[in-house]
Amino acid sequence: MVDQIRHMCVGINQILEQIHGFSRRCLFRVISMGPLPIHLAFIMDGNRRYAKKQDLEDGSGHKAGFSALMSMLQYCYELGIKYVTVYAFSIDNFRRKPEEVRSLMDLMLEKIKSLLDKESIVHEYGIRVYFIGNLALLSDQVRAAAEEVMQATAENSRVGLLVCVAYNSTDEIVQAVKKSCVTKLDRDMETIQLVDIEENMQMSVAPDPDILIRSSGETRLSNFLLWQTGSSQLFSPDALWPEIGLRHLVWAILNFQKSHSYFEKKKKKQM
Amino acid sequence: MDSNEPMLLLSSRIGQIGDLGLDLLWRFLHIVVSLFHIVSGIFEAIQSYAISLGLIQKYSSVDIEKLRCLAVVLDIEVARDVAKVVELLQWLKTIGVKQVGLFDSQGLLKKSKDMILEMVPGSTLLQETGEKDISPDRKEGIAIEFISSSDNKEAVVKAANILLKRHLKTSHPEKDEGNNVFTESHLNEALRVVGENVHVPDLMLVYGPVRSHLGFPAWRLRYTEIVHMGSLKYMRYGSLLKAIHKFTGVRQNYGV
Numbered sequence: 001m002v003d004q005i006r007h008m009c010v011g012i013n014q015i016l017e018q019i020h021g022f023s024r025r026c027l028f029r030v031i032s033m034g035p036l037p038i039h040l041a042f043i044m045d046g047n048r049r050y051a052k053k054q055d056l057e058d059g060s061g062h063k064a065g066f067s068a069l070m071s072m073l074q075y076c077y078e079l080g081i082k083y084v085t086v087y088a089f090s091i092d093n094f095r096r097k098p099e100e101v102r103s104l105m106d107l108m109l110e111k112i113k114s115l116l117d118k119e120s121i122v123h124e125y126g127i128r129v130y131f132i133g134n135l136a137l138l139s140d141q142v143r144a145a146a147e148e149v150m151q152a153t154a155e156n157s158r159v160g161l162l163v164c165v166a167y168n169s170t171d172e173i174v175q176a177v178k179k180s181c182v183t184k185l186d187r188d189m190e191t192i193q194l195v196d197i198e199e200n201m202q203m204s205v206a207p208d209p210d211i212l213i214r215s216s217g218e219t220r221l222s223n224f225l226l227w228q229t230g231s232s233q234l235f236s237p238d239a240l241w242p243e244i245g246l247r248h249l250v251w252a253i254l255n256f257q258k259s260h261s262y263f264e265k266k267k268k269k270q271m
Numbered sequence: 272m273d274s275n276e277p278m279l280l281l282s283s284r285i286g287q288i289g290d291l292g293l294d295l296l297w298r299f300l301h302i303v304v305s306l307f308h309i310v311s312g313i314f315e316a317i318q319s320y321a322i323s324l325g326l327i328q329k330y331s332s333v334d335i336e337k338l339r340c341l342a343v344v345l346d347i348e349v350a351r352d353v354a355k356v357v358e359l360l361q362w363l364k365t366i367g368v369k370q371v372g373l374f375d376s377q378g379l380l381k382k383s384k385d386m387i388l389e390m391v392p393g394s395t396l397l398q399e400t401g402e403k404d405i406s407p408d409r410k411e412g413i414a415i416e417f418i419s420s421s422d423n424k425e426a427v428v429k430a431a432n433i434l435l436k437r438h439l440k441t442s443h444p445e446k447d448e449g450n451n452v453f454t455e456s457h458l459n460e461a462l463r464v465v466g467e468n469v470h471v472p473d474l475m476l477v478y479g480p481v482r483s484h485l486g487f488p489a490w491r492l493r494y495t496e497i498v499h500m501g502s503l504k505y506m507r508y509g510s511l512l513k514a515i516h517k518f519t520g521v522r523q524n525y526g527v
Binding site: 092095185197218230254258 | 293300424438458484
C-alpha cells in the first residue's frame with residue numbers, strides 16, 4: 001500500500017515536471033519573439049545569508065547555491081543565450097576564515113570534477129567551459145581540475161560558460177596590461193594600444209555582457225566585470241542566490257528587450 | 272504534385288497564424304511589464320513628494336559624512352540639459368554633498384564645465400587631492416569633477432605605457448617577469464601620474480532610461496553602489512534624498 005502511494009507520488013511529480021518544462025518552453029517561445037541577450041552575467045550573492053535564514057549548517061548555503069546555478073544555466077541555454085558568466089569566487093573572498101575558504105575550495109573541486117560526468121549539463125548543452133581569474137592563487141588540485149575541464153570542453157562550440165574564480169576586475173586589468181607590455185617587448189615595439197589590452201583581457205573570449213544580475217538586492221559590482229559592463233543593463237533582485245528563479249530571469253530579459261534599441265543606438269554612436 | 276501545393280499553403284498559413292499569436296502574446300507580456308513600471312512609478316512619485324514635504328520621519332536627517340564621494344552618471348541626451356544638471360548640483364549642495372563626479376560618456380559636461388561652475392554658487396573644480404583630507408575652507412562648497420569616457424579605457428592605456436617605460440628601464444626587461452612594476456598599486460599610481468582621480472565613489476546615481484554605469488572609469492567602480500534614478504527631466508528631490516539615505520544604511524563585507 002505504502003509502495004503504491006510512493007509510486008503514485010513519483011508519477012505525479014514527473015507529470016508536474018513535464019508540465020512545468022512544457023510551460024517554460026512555451027514561455028521561452030513567446031519571449032524569443034523579441035531580441036535576446038547574447039551574454040548574461042551573474043553575481044551569485046547571498047548563499048551564506050540563505051543558510052542562516054533557513055537555519056542550515058555552514059556550507060549548505062553554497063550547495064543550495066550550486067543547485068540554483070544549474071537551474072539558471074539550464075534556463076539560459078534552453079532560451080538560446082550563448083554565453084553565461086558567473087562570479088564564483090573573488091580574490092577578496094580569500095580573506096574569509098580559512099575553514100570557510102577550504103570548504104568552498106572542496107565544494108568547488110567536487111563540482112568542477114562533476115562537470116566532466118557524462119550526464120552533466122556540459123554534455124547536455126555542448127558547453128565550452130572557461131575558468132577566468134588568477135588561477136595561480138588556487139590550490140594545485142583545483143587548478144588542475146579546472147584545466148582538465150577547459151581542455152575536455154575546448155572542442156565544444158555551441159555555448160560558453162565562463163566561471164570567474166580567484167577573479168577580480170582590477171586584477172584582470174593589471175594582468176592584461178602586464179601581458180600587453182611583455183608582448184610589446186617581444187616585438188620590440190614601444191607603445192601599447194587599447195586593442196592590445198582588450199585582446200589580453202581574460203574575458204575577451206566572449207563579447208561584453210548584455211545583462212548583469214546580482215542577487216540579494218545589493219547594488220554594487222564588487223570588482224566584477226567593471227571593464228566589460230559599460231553597455232550592460234544591471235539588475236539587483238532582492239532574492240538571495242539560492243532563491244533565484246525563472247521569474248527573475250524572465251523579468252530581466254523582458255526589461256532588456258525594452259531597452260534594446262537604446263543600447264543599439266548607443267553602440268552605433270560609438271562606432 | 273498538385274496535392275502538395277494546397278498542403279504547403281495551408282501549413283504556411285498555419286505558421287503565419289502561429290507567429291501572429293506568439294507576437295500578440297509577446298506584446299501582451301510587454302504591456303504587463305509597462306503597466307508594472309507605470310504603477311511603481313506612481314507610488315515612487317507619491318513617496319518622493321511625501322519625503323520632500325518632510326512627512327516621512329526617517330528621511331528628515333541623513334548622515335552625509337558617510338558619503339565622501341558621489342558620482343552622477345548622465346545619459347548623453349540628458350547631459351545636454353545643463354539647466355537641470357545645475358539644479359541637481361544645487362540640490363546636492365543643499366543636502367550636504369561635498370564632492371561629486373559628473374560623468375557623461377562623450378564629455379559634453381566637460382565642455383560646459385565653466386558655465387556649470389559659474390551657475391552653482393560655492394562650487395569649485397575638484398583637483399587631485401591625493402590622500403589628504405579636504406581643507407576646512409571648503410566646508411560650505413561642493414567640489415565638482417568632470418569625467419568622460421576618455422578617463423576610462425584610454426587613461427588605462429596611457430598608464431600602461433608609463434608602466435612599460437618603467438619596465439624597459441629595469442636592467443633585464445626580457446628576463447624580468449615584471450612583478451615589481453605590474454601591480455594594482457603601480458597601475459593606480461600611474462593613473463594618478465596621467466592626471467586621473469583614482470578615488471572610488473561610494474555611491475553612483477544614474478540619470479537615464481536604463482540602470483547602467485555607461486562606461487564610467489572601470490578602475491574606480493569596485494565597491495560603488497549603483498542606483499538608477501530615472502529621467503533627469505522629471506527628477507525629484509525626495510527620490511534623491513531617499514537614494515542617499517538608503518546608501519547610508521548599506522553595510523559592505525568587501526568579500527570577506
